Amino acid sequence: MPIVKKPIIASPLGRSKFLTSTNFRGFNQQAPRCSKTLQFFLYLSFQKLMKIAVNTRLLLKNKLEGIGWFSYEVLKRITQNHPEHEFFFIFDRPFDEEFIFSPNVKPIVIYPPARHPFLWYAWFEYSIPYVLKKYKADLFFSPDGYLSLRTKIPSIPVIHDINFVHYAHYLPKLTANYYNRFFPQFARKARKIITVSAFSKQESIDNYGISADKISVVYNGYADAYKYKEEVYTLVLENITHRKDYFLFVGALSPRKNIERLLAAFELFKERTKSDFKLVIVGEKMHLTEKMEAIYQSMHYRREVLFLGRLNLKQLVEVYSAAFALVFVPIYEGFGIPLLEAMATQTPIIASEISSLPEVAGNAAYYVNPFDVPEIAEAMMRLSADENLIKVLKEMGNIRKEDFSWDKTAQGVWKVLEQV
Numbered sequence: 001m002p003i004v005k006k007p008i009i010a011s012p013l014g015r016s017k018f019l020t021s022t023n024f025r026g027f028n029q030q031a032p033r034c035s036k037t038l039q040f041f042l043y044l045s046f047q048k049l050m051k052i053a054v055n056t057r058l059l060l061k062n063k064l065e066g067i068g069w070f071s072y073e074v075l076k077r078i079t080q081n082h083p084e085h086e087f088f089f090i091f092d093r094p095f096d097e098e099f100i101f102s103p104n105v106k107p108i109v110i111y112p113p114a115r116h117p118f119l120w121y122a123w124f125e126y127s128i129p130y131v132l133k134k135y136k137a138d139l140f141f142s143p144d145g146y147l148s149l150r151t152k153i154p155s156i157p158v159i160h161d162i163n164f165v166h167y168a169h170y171l172p173k174l175t176a177n178y179y180n181r182f183f184p185q186f187a188r189k190a191r192k193i194i195t196v197s198a199f200s201k202q203e204s205i206d207n208y209g210i211s212a213d214k215i216s217v218v219y220n221g222y223a224d225a226y227k228y229k230e231e232v233y234t235l236v237l238e239n240i241t242h243r244k245d246y247f248l249f250v251g252a253l254s255p256r257k258n259i260e261r262l263l264a265a266f267e268l269f270k271e272r273t274k275s276d277f278k279l280v281i282v283g284e285k286m287h288l289t290e291k292m293e294a295i296y297q298s299m300h301y302r303r304e305v306l307f308l309g310r311l312n313l314k315q316l317v318e319v320y321s322a323a324f325a326l327v328f329v330p331i332y333e334g335f336g337i338p339l340l341e342a343m344a345t346q347t348p349i350i351a352s353e354i355s356s357l358p359e360v361a362g363n364a365a366y367y368v369n370p371f372d373v374p375e376i377a378e379a380m381m382r383l384s385a386d387e388n389l390i391k392v393l394k395e396m397g398n399i400r401k402e403d404f405s406w407d408k409t410a411q412g413v414w415k416v417l418e419q420v
Contacts, residue, residue: 049085050086050139051086051088051135051136052137052141052417053088053090053132053141054075054087054088054141054142054143055142055144056075056089056090056091056095056099057092057123058143059071059095059099061096061098066337067158070158070160075087075099077406077407079101079102081410082104083102086106087106089108091108091110092113092123094109095109112127117175117177120178124147124148128148129150132153133151137153139153139154139155139417139420141155141417142157145159145183145186146182146186147189149182154191155189155190156191156193156420157186157187157190158193158196158413159186159187159195160200161332161333161334162183162200163334164179164183165203166332167255170255183208184208187204187208191420192416192420193214194413195334196218196219198356199334199355200334216416218413219360219404219409219412220340220404220409221404221406221408221409222401223406225314226320226341226345227345228345229318229321229345232322233322235318240278240319245276245324247278247324247326247380248280248323248324248326248327249280249283249327249328250328250338251283251328253285256333258330258370259292261373262327262376263279263292263295263296263305265374266301266305266377267299267300269377269381270301272377272381277304277380277384279304279327280308281305281306282308282310282319283309283310284310324348326339326348326350327376327379328349328350328352329352329370330357330370331352332355333352333355333356333357336351336360339361339365340360343400343401344401346397346398348366348389349366349393349397350366350367350368350379351365352370353367353368354369354370361397362396364397364401366382366383366393
């Protein structure tokens with residue numbers, strides 16, 4: 001039997017603002033003439049309060065990445081905006097109190113820690129059904145796409161992308177096998193599916209035979225902290241590149257992020273321009289980066305490439321603000337949050353012309369074929385020599401970013417949860 005940590009006490013009634021909700025006012029107008037207190041409890045007796053269980057295993061202190069940030073930003077807003085419902089956050093290891101966003105959140109820790117395909121199976125197929133049954137959950141929400149096949153509770157995954165269908169060879173064999181065996185089953189089992197772009201929606205339709213009506217597109221957002229900070233520009237340049245302009249890449253260093261061709265393009269850019277530009281790469285290494293390292297070691301200008309590893313939010317905002325341009329040319333991307341972060345910090349963008357990136361960036365990016373090294377290098381040369389193009393891209397990005405926010409994301413996710 002899974003080990004369940006004693007949860008903190010949570011109030012299903014939540015905060016007092018529920019008393020003044022639109023739904024309660026509507027009920028109040030039709031309720032018998034009686035005290036507001038009695039009307040409120042009458043309203044509760046008619047109102048269906050949901051118990052929503054959530055897979056929160058990627059809420060990790062100081063280790064939030066793409067899906068982790070999605071979980072953090074969306075769940076913080078949903079739990080605080082809907083105090084009338086009770087949320088059970090299911091962790092696979094001790095949690096940080098930072099992630100208990102409101103009084104209507106009850107944290108639960110169940111084992112084993114799910115960080116390997118065998119442990120994924122144990123956690124989702126045995127531990128999760130136990131918790132859902134024990135706490136009588138009405139709904140299971142999974143921001144990372146994994147579901148349990150052994151529960152009848154209505155389930156909603158967020159399937160951000162299915163890159164593993166096309167690029168299984170970039171992943172460890174057990175991981176690729178797990179994804180390609182179970183995610184089609186998760187997609188079929190789900191009552192509804194949320195995905196983050198029309199591109200990813202079409203991918204699920206084409207590869208899993210899922211009805212379009214079953215899938216809702218809800219775009220990602222970006223943190224409020226992403227704003228251009230002119231005051232850090234000189235300081236960051238001094239500390240990182242000794243006052244030299246730099247191109248920037250942000251993302252996990254996995255093969256589908258196309259780091260090999262980015263490095264080759266930067267080498268070609270340096271050879272042709274003889275400029276003092278640098279290339280700054282932010283992100284952690286992931287699977288199979290030996291080829292990337294071999295290309296890096298063979299570069300004549302490798303000392304002009306700086307690997308900063310993982311940065312915290314404050315550092316990221318500063319590095320974006322001081323960058324000459326973001327070069328983001330993955331060969332497959334379900335959304336591409338770095339595009340939004342660049343727009344918000346007034347950083348011009350060079351982006352892949354394929355997958356979801358044109359859908360996200362619109363006319364706020366200079367597009368290239370990610371498989372064409374000379375074309376990527378040519379884009380770098382074009383931006384480095386064209387101040388007017390830089391100005392236009394900044395202006396377009398400033399307009400385009402208004403279409404995205406985590407508030408809009410949370411509203412879209414909640415709409416789907418309510419439907420189910």
